[in-house]
Amino acid sequence: MQARRAIQCALFGALLPLLAGCAAPDGEYPSLAIRDAERITGTIEPEPYVPPPPAPAVLSRTEDLVDAARAAHGRFLAAVPEARRRANAAQGAGIGSEAWSVAQVAVAGLETHRGEVMISLADLDRLYVAASSEGEAIAPIADDRAAVATLAEEEDAVIAELLAAIGR
Numbered sequence: 350m351q352a353r354r355a356i357q358c359a360l361f362g363a364l365l366p367l368l369a370g371c372a373a374p375d376g377e378y379p380s381l382a383i384r385d386a387e388r389i390t391g392t393i394e395p396e397p398y399v400p401p402p403p404a405p406a407v408l409s410r411t412e413d414l415v416d417a418a419r420a421a422h423g424r425f426l427a428a429v430p431e432a433r434r435r436a437n438a439a440q441g442a443g444i445g446s447e448a449w450s451v452a453q454v455a456v457a458g459l460e461t462h463r464g465e466v467m468i469s470l471a472d473l474d475r476l477y478v479a480a481s482s483e484g485e486a487i488a489p490i491a492d493d494r495a496a497v498a499t500l501a502e503e504e505d506a507v508i509a510e511l512l513a514a515i516g517r
Contacts, residue, residue: 422500424465444516
């Protein structure tokens with residue numbers, strides 16, 4: 350008797366979920382499409398982002414770097430006439446000759462001064478990236494960086510001219 354009762358309970362338990370499936374509502378289910386009340390009818394304009402200026406210490410550092418680059422550029426310009434004279438003297442001289450060697454040393458001196466400008470430019474690049482990463486205004490640093498980059502480009506042109514003159 351108990352076995353029969355257990356079978357009836359198990360059969361009832363198995364048929365109960367099937368019976369629940371018969372309880373579906375009449376008609377169609379409501380649409381899942383967006384209703385008019387759910388539509389967005391306008392957009393909010395975000396306030397424009399105004400970045401804070403870089404810290405005064407950063408601006409002071411950029412000024413120091415520009416001053417250092419200008420000083421190195423001044424030393425570069427002071428050394429150009431002598432290097433140009435030596436490069437002109439080495440024109441037509443063979444590679445490894447005394448005139449060629451002296452001209453190479455003069456150009457190397459110019460490259461040393463150019464290296465000082467490039468160090469300032471690299472430091473300005475680092476400050477530019479740091480300010481940009483922190484969401485600060487980059488225009489003041491970018492202006493100083495552009496000024497130093499112009500000095501470096503001028504120096505590159507002079508060095509390239511002299512190296513072409515001595516045949517390197």
